[in-house]
Amino acid sequence: xxxxxxxxxxxxxxxxxxxxxxxxxxxxxxxxxxxxxxxxxxxxxxxxxxxxxxxxxxxxxxxxxxxxxxxxxxxxxxxxxxxxxxxxxxxxxxxxxxxxxxxxxxxxxxxxxxxxxxxxxxxxxxxxxxxxxxxxxxxxxxxxxxxxxxxxxxxxxxxxxxxxxxxxxxxxxxxxxxxxxxxxxxxxxxxxxxxxxxxxxxxxxxxxxxxxxxxxxxxxxxxxxxxxxxxxxxxxxxxxxxxxxxxxxxxxxxxxxxxxxxxxxxxxxxxx
Amino acid sequence: xxxxxxxxxxxxxxxxxxxxxxxxxxxxxxxxxxxxxxxxxxxxxxxxxxxxxxxxxxxxxxxxxxxxxxxxxxxxxxxxxxxxxxxxxxxxxxxxxxxxxxxxxxxxxxxxxxxxxxxxxxxxxxxxxxxxxxxxxxxxxxxxxxxxxxxxxxxxxxxxxxxxxxxxxxxxxxxxxxxxxxxxxxxxxxxxxxxxxxxxxxxxxxxxxxxxxxxxxxxxxxxxxxxxxxxxxxxxxxxxxxxxxxxxxxxxxxxxxxxxxxxxxxxxxxxxxxxxxxxxxxxxxxxxxxxxxxxxxxxxxxxxxxxxxxxxxxxxxxxxxxxxxxxxxxxxxxxxxxxxxxxxxxxxxxxxxxxxxxxxxxxxxxxxxxxxxxxxxxxxxxxxxxxxxxxxxxxxxxxxxxxxxxxxxxxxxxxxxxxxx
Numbered sequence: 041x042x043x044x045x046x047x048x049x050x051x052x053x054x055x056x057x058x059x060x061x062x063x064x065x066x067x068x069x070x071x072x073x074x075x076x077x078x079x080x081x082x083x084x085x086x087x088x089x090x091x092x093x094x095x096x097x098x099x100x101x102x103x104x105x106x107x108x109x110x111x112x113x114x115x116x117x118x119x120x121x122x123x124x125x126x127x128x129x130x131x132x133x134x135x136x137x138x139x140x141x142x143x144x145x146x147x148x149x150x151x152x153x154x155x156x157x158x159x160x161x162x163x164x165x166x167x168x169x170x171x172x173x174x175x176x177x178x179x180x181x182x183x184x185x186x187x188x189x190x191x192x193x194x195x196x197x198x199x200x201x202x203x204x205x206x207x208x209x210x211x212x213x214x215x216x217x218x219x220x221x222x223x224x225x226x227x228x229x230x231x232x233x234x235x236x237x238x239x240x241x242x243x244x245x246x247x248x249x250x251x252x253x254x255x256x257x258x259x260x261x262x263x264x265x266x267x268x269x270x271x272x273x274x275x276x277x278x279x280x281x282x283x284x285x286x287x288x289x290x291x292x293x294x295x296x297x298x299x300x301x302x303x304x305x306x307x308x309x310x311x312x
Numbered sequence: 313x314x315x316x317x318x319x320x321x322x323x324x325x326x327x328x329x330x331x332x333x334x335x336x337x338x339x340x341x342x343x344x345x346x347x348x349x350x351x352x353x354x355x356x357x358x359x360x361x362x363x364x365x366x367x368x369x370x371x372x373x374x375x376x377x378x379x380x381x382x383x384x385x386x387x388x389x390x391x392x393x394x395x396x397x398x399x400x401x402x403x404x405x406x407x408x409x410x411x412x413x414x415x416x417x418x419x420x421x422x423x424x425x426x427x428x429x430x431x432x433x434x435x436x437x438x439x440x441x442x443x444x445x446x447x448x449x450x451x452x453x454x455x456x457x458x459x460x461x462x463x464x465x466x467x468x469x470x471x472x473x474x475x476x477x478x479x480x481x482x483x484x485x486x487x488x489x490x491x492x493x494x495x496x497x498x499x500x501x502x503x504x505x506x507x508x509x510x511x512x513x514x515x516x517x518x519x520x521x522x523x524x525x526x527x528x529x530x531x532x533x534x535x536x537x538x539x540x541x542x543x544x545x546x547x548x549x550x551x552x553x554x555x556x557x558x559x560x561x562x563x564x565x566x567x568x569x570x571x572x573x574x575x576x577x578x579x580x581x582x583x584x585x586x587x588x589x590x591x592x593x594x595x596x597x598x599x600x601x602x603x604x605x606x607x608x609x610x611x612x613x614x615x616x617x618x619x620x621x622x623x624x625x626x627x628x629x630x631x632x633x634x635x636x637x638x639x640x641x642x643x644x645x646x647x648x649x650x651x652x653x654x655x656x657x658x659x660x661x662x663x664x665x666x667x668x669x670x671x672x673x674x675x676x677x678x679x680x681x682x683x684x685x686x687x688x689x690x691x692x693x694x695x696x697x698x699x700x701x702x703x704x705x706x707x708x709x710x711x712x713x714x715x716x717x718x719x720x721x722x723x724x725x726x727x728x729x730x731x732x733x
Contacts, residue, residue, distance in 0.1 A: 102365060162405045169408050252399050255358075255389045257367070267392040268364050272617075273462065273587040277568060 066288070073281035095282035105283065107258055108265035113290065115177060115250075115261060116243040119184045123239045124232060127190030132220050134191065135198035136206070146195075153188045157248060165252060179253040180261075184243065190235050197231030198224055233301030240294055244287075262287050353630045354385040357638075358403070358410035360396040361459060361617055361654070362388075369647050376643035377634060384630045404428060411625040412635050415456055416617050417447050421691045423620065429455040430621040430628050432635070439640045443686045444616050444657045456618040457639040460654035463682040464518070464613040466490075466604050467574070467582040467673075471597035472497055472504070481581065483603040483610075483681060487522075487548055490581065490605045494556035497580035506556035508570045509583040511549050511711050513703040514613060514689070519545035521687035524608030528690050533732060538725040543717055544607070550711045560712060585615070586679055590652065593672050601673045603682045612682035613689070616657060655679070695731040702727045 076094040099105050134146055164183060165174075173179035201224055209219045225232070250261040260268075266287060269280045295302070362370035367390060374386050389410060391399055397419065403409040415423055423429055432454045437445050440458055448456040466481065473480050476496050481489070494506025509515055516537075517527050525541025528534070537545075558564045558573075571591050573579045582588075583604060592599060604612050619638055621631040638644060640658060648656050649666045658664070661680075668676050692699055702724050710720035 162402060165402055165408075166406045169406055174408065248398070251391075251395055252402050255391065255399075257390060264392065264395075267394050270392065270394055271364050271587075272360070272393045273585055273615075274591070275567065 069281045069284050069288075072278055073285050075278060095276075095278040096286075098276070098279050099282045099286075103265065103268065104257055104260070105262075105265055105286075108260050108262045109286065111177075111254075111259060112244060112262035112287075115180055116240050116290075118181055119243040120236055120239040122181070122185045123187045123190050124236055126186045127194050127235065128225065128228075128232065129220075130186070130191045131194035131198055132224060134195045136203075149188050150192060153192075161248065161252070168253060174253055175256050175259060177254070177259070180250050183249070184246075187235075187239060190239065193235050193238075194228065194231055197228040201227045230301045233298045237294060237298050237302055241291060244291060350383045352383045352385065353627045354387060355412060355625070355627050355631050355634060356387045356389060356410040357619075357634065358389045358391065358396075358400070358413040359619075360391055360393040360414050363390050363392055366651070366653050369651050369653055372647050373638060373641070373644050376641065377637045380637070381630075381633060384634065386634060407624065409622050409624060411622055411627055411631040412619055412638075413622065414459070414617060415620050417615065418689060418691055418696060420448055420456060420618065422693050422696070424450050424455050425693055428620075428623055430623045430625060430632075431455055432457065432621060432632055435632075435636060439658055439660070441657050441659050441683060443683060444614065447616065447688060448618050456620040457635050458657035459617045459619055459639050460648065461614055461616040461657045461683075462585050462587055462654055463615075463679050464583060464585050464604060465601045465678050465682055467584060467588070467592060467599060467601050469574070469577060469580055469595075469597055469599050471577070471599075472580045474598075476580075480600070481602050481605070483678065485602070485605045487605055487607050491552070491556065494552070494580060498556045502578075504578045504580070505558055505573065506580045507552055507583070508557055508564070508573065508579055508581070509549065509552065510565065510570075511553065511704075511707050513700040513707075515549055515583070516545060516703050516707060517689055518604075518611055518613045518687040519548050521611035521685075522604075522606040522609065523548070528692075532692070535725050535728050535732070538721045541608075542721055546707060546710065546717045546721060548607070549707060550717060553711050560708070565708075585613075587654070589673065599673065600675050601678050602675065603678050606685070610685040611687035612685055614683060614686045617654070692732060699728050699731055702731075 071088050073095050074088045074091045074093070076090070076092045134142065168174055168179045168183075171179075173182065205223050205227075206219050209223050214222070245263060246261075247263045247267070251264050251267075254260055254264070262283075266280065266283045269276065269283055359370070370388065370390075374388065377386065378384070396414070400409070400413065409428075415429075435454050435457065437449075437454060441461075444458045444461055445454070448454055448458060468481055470480060473493075478493055478496055481493065490507065497506040498504060520527055520537055520542055523541040523544045525539050525545060526536045529536045536542075553559050553564065558569075563569045570579070570582060570584065571588060574582050574592065575595065577595070577597050586601075603610060619635045621628055621635055625631050639656070642663070645656050645658060645663050648654065649664070655664075655667065664680075668680075670676065690699075706715075706720040706724040706727075709715045710717050715723070
């Protein structure tokens with residue numbers, strides 16, 4: 041009994057230590073953003089000596105940051121929705137229908153995940169230029185409409201839903217669409233939520249593509265606006281950190297909201 | 313399902329809202345088209361110089377340009393410096409480049425040799441500061457025009473000098489005098505250090521010039537810094553560390569370490585760029601600047617930005633007019649001096665009088681004096697970034713005592729020579 045308590049205590053202590061190590065960079069970011077004119081070098085005091093919101097006022101007062109936040113939120117929401125919608129449909133097809141070339145197609149689909157964006161960037165950019173989509177939100181949205189990762193994740197999730205459910209519904213007179221929307225989708229909610237978080241996160245953080253496609257000032261996304269805060273010779277760290285804090289918030293909110301499903305989805309459907 | 317379709321409608325609505333917002337501006341500065349005989353043209357200008365705070369200043373200059381040339385519309389595209397050159401490369405590859413675009417001296421030779429820069433015929437080069445403009449001339453023809461420059465000088469904390477009872481530095485000081493003063497000023501127990509100078513590529517090529525050495529041999533086929541002068545330069549950078557300057561373990565080299573130390577009044581002398589005037593202006597002590605100390609000769613690091621006209625531009629004439637206006641017009645000088653934006657690289661000192669009259673620091677003449685001995689960074693066509701990293705890394709190893717200075721220079725020599733092929 042005693043030794044069990046001891047192990048438990050040790051475990052908790054270890055976890056707290058780990059948590060502190062992970063939380064520290066965020067706390068540092070937050071403190072720097074609240075310290076006017078702060079540098080990065082000095083060891084931060086855990087309670088800022090002279091806290092001020094100056095950096096935040098500078099951020100929104102002198103740069104087009106509010107617009108960038110709005111752009112990022114809008115794009116992330118649209119892209120996430122499109123990806124979840126297209127991935128769920130494709131996943132349903134791969135999981136439940138038999139058609140010639142299905143295995144090959146799925147393999148090719150997965151193989152696209154191996155190609156890094158840096159390789160595709162010039163041809164894709166030329167294509168967008170020819171379609172007249174440079175400096176247009178569609179230039180960012182269209183190439184992100186489908187996600188191979190999403191198809192894979194959701195196909196695995198749908199495969200765990202017993203086919204007997206489909207069959208029972210068919211006997212009750214439900215068609216394919218109805219089975220998809222009323223039986224399959226509700227049963228893979230954890231996987232949908234997981235993928236929504238991943239999709240949102242990758243869109244939220246994506247940098248290179250929005251940088252080169254969205255050049256006009258009012259179109260820039262948040263990561264690009266953050267990069268603007270670093271100058272050729274000098275950087276205002278407090279303002280940069282204020283921007284970073286703001287860029288973390290939506291992800292944090294989404295994660296807290298979807299946490300229940302994400303843990304379930306990542307451990308349940310994806311890795312089974 | 314119902315909630316799903318509701319989300320769907322929300323998405324479409326927000327997409328529409330975004331697109332609507334996106335198409336609404338962009339009507340500023342459209343040409344009247346009627347006042348001038350020339351046909352209206354639209355040129356694009358891709359820049360990083362106005363990013364992060366000078367967008368309005370650039371707009372003012374363009375407005376003045378439009379008054380003079382109403383038939384030319386300039387569309388501006390501003391990108392963060394850190395990613396500007398990535399974007400430029402993609403544009404070049406995709407053929408979507410702007411008519412006029414920013415470059416900096418470090419990448420001028422590469423762009424010029426690739427044939428991306430249009431030769432600028434008939435430019436009056438006398439309006440630019442000679443040495444700075446010279447850097448953008450190939451075979452006697454300008455291929456870019458200098459927009460602005462920054463110089464590295466030596467800042468000193470006059471209050472600390474007074475307390476130590478020693479004379480202020482002046483432009484004639486050499487390394488030895490600076491070192492002696494730094495030793496007097498250093499008080500390790502109080503955390504006060506005599507001198508701060510980064511140990512990096514940017515300091516090394518300059519120190520090498522100060523010592524009288526050369527980075528590359530005459531025809532640029534091999535490095536020439538593994539010489540007595542090269543060793544002296546490396547030792548000058550390294551021997552301060554831990555003695556009159558904090559070591560890497562004490563924080564040197566981390567972002568803003570030096571400006572923090574300076575702001576706390578714990579730094580006697582600071583070798584850094586004039587872009588830190590704004591940071592230093594808030595200091596609670598007296599300070600001023602002097603030209604950097606030399607050894608065999610005076611040499612200062614000077615950085616300049618420039619604009620080039622794309623060789624692929626369909627409106628080269630209009631583009632060149634804009635490039636000249638952007639780099640030499642009176643409006644540009646007024647805007648830059650008035651706002652504290654980087655200094656214009658013009659030769660007419662009378663136009664720059666307003667800059668010299670400002671105080672904090674008082675000795676602004678030092679900025680111009682530093683141009684008398686410009687140490688241009690060595691540039692190679694391929695592997696510029698690798699070359700810089702090699703030097704910084706090897707010097708860092710030597711500073712940490714892991715290898716000797718001789719080893720560091722031999723390693724760097726071998727690595728960079730293999731880059732040169």
